[in-house]
Amino acid sequence: FDVVIPSMPGYGFSGKPTQTGWDPIRIAKAWTVLMKRLGYNRFVAQGGDWGALITEQMALMAPPELIAIHTNMPATIPPEIVKA
Structure with missing residues (x-):
């Protein structure tokens, strides 16, 4: 496999x-275009820190070439923190 960073x-x-x-939305779109231009018809995305936001946006867009994601910083926030 190849690693594109x-x-x-x-x-x-x-x-x-x-x-x-x-x-993050625009970057996610750009990265999907990048992978297609590089000739990948199947790829996965991984992100941590700010990259996690981009990876999650890629998943929400669900391009058919994206077969899986991995994130080590999910964007979940406990409700009591959101209220603060």
Whole structure:
């Protein structure tokens, strides 16, 4: 198998975006397009920290090529914390 590790726009090896609006939803869409352009017709996504938000968005979009996700930082918050 291959491992593809994209950087979030403006972080790691990625340059700073010239436009605003690079939220987790837009990045998730971009990463799905990236995987398709690289020729993958089946792939999984993994994310932790901010990458977990992007991975979860990819799962919600459910592109047919995405067969599974793994996250080590699920976005669940106890109700008493949400109220605070």
